[in-house]
Amino acid sequence: MHTFLPIAYFENQFVPFENAKLSIATHALHYGTAAFGGMRGIPDPENPKQILLFRLDRHCQRLSQSAKFLNYELSSEKLQQIIIDFVKKNKPSQSFYIRPLVYSSGLGIAPRLHNIEKNFFVYGLEMGDYLSPDGISCRISSWTRQEDRSFPLRGKISAAYITSALAKTEAVESGFDEAILMNSQGKVCEATGMNIFIIRNGTLITPGFEQDILEGITRDSVLTLAKNFGIPTIERPIDKSELFIADEVFLCGTAAKIAPVKQIETFKLSAHRPITEKLKDKLFAITENKDPDYRDWVYTVAVE
Incomplete structure (x- = not known):
């Protein structure tokens, strides 16, 4: 079972994670018209009032570039600010993973990237070792x-x-x-x-x-x-x-x-x-x- 962070960013606002829900008709669900990122964060071992994010700028830059393939302009600077605010609101106490995702949020049935709404969300979960460190x-x-x-x-x-x-x-x-x-x-x-x-x-x-x-x-x-x-x-x-x-x-x-x-x-x-x-x-x-x-x-x- 995953332990999700309590607050998500969804449809341009911060909401409780359990309230961030998509329609079953969402375009990205049917056609894979989405792009995501992933980044690690940890509480600062030297200062409990700080959270450390690894290469935040590069992760946001890559997701911004990925969004262009979906015909979606989303700046790296906007992504960074939303993720920073996301971390401030959640105040994680354990090592964690952030999953931002850009997607075609419209409810259209045709596979396309033009004339369809796009959106962006962020959620997170606690995460230790993904694979065994011993090999x-x-x-x-x-x-x-x-x-x-x-x-x-x-x-x-x-x-x-x-x-x-x-x-x-x-x-x-x-x-x-x-x-x-x-x-x-x-x-x-x-x-x-x-x-x-x-x-x-x-x-x-x-x-x-x-x-x-x-x-x-x-x-x-x-x-x-x-x-x-x-x-x-x-x-x-x-x-x-x-x-x-x-x-x-x-x-x-x-x-x-x-x-x-x-x-x-x-x-x-x-x-x-x-x-x-x-x-x-x-x-x-x-x-x-x-x-x-x-x-x-x-x-x-x-x-x-």
């Missing part, structure tokens, strides 16, 4: 990631996640924790809601944007940290066979943070993960606002 098992999915020529993969569009849902259930029902999706060229793409990295001979490797991946914000953070650590980094296609012989493999995303992979299919990976752990520890310290070099990644919200 997870993955299978190669039988499902293939969409292509950008047929789907706007630069946006976090809700309809795309049917593939993720199919792949996740396939993985769990066959005894694994998570799935790894290949793209239409047969190269490693991403997991069901996370980007993927491998380490080989001390080099951090991840698929580039041309491999039909989502432009992950945690992915961007990991690349920046690695470069600042002096860890060699490469963005390039990854073959399936490389997964099985990699020195380390991890997934990353807002919900998952950095999740080490301990097994892919029948191949066991090493439990010695020095680069993964180094990046994981640094990212954790940053989210707690304990690293002065990355203070601009953490937005502080004062709560009474």
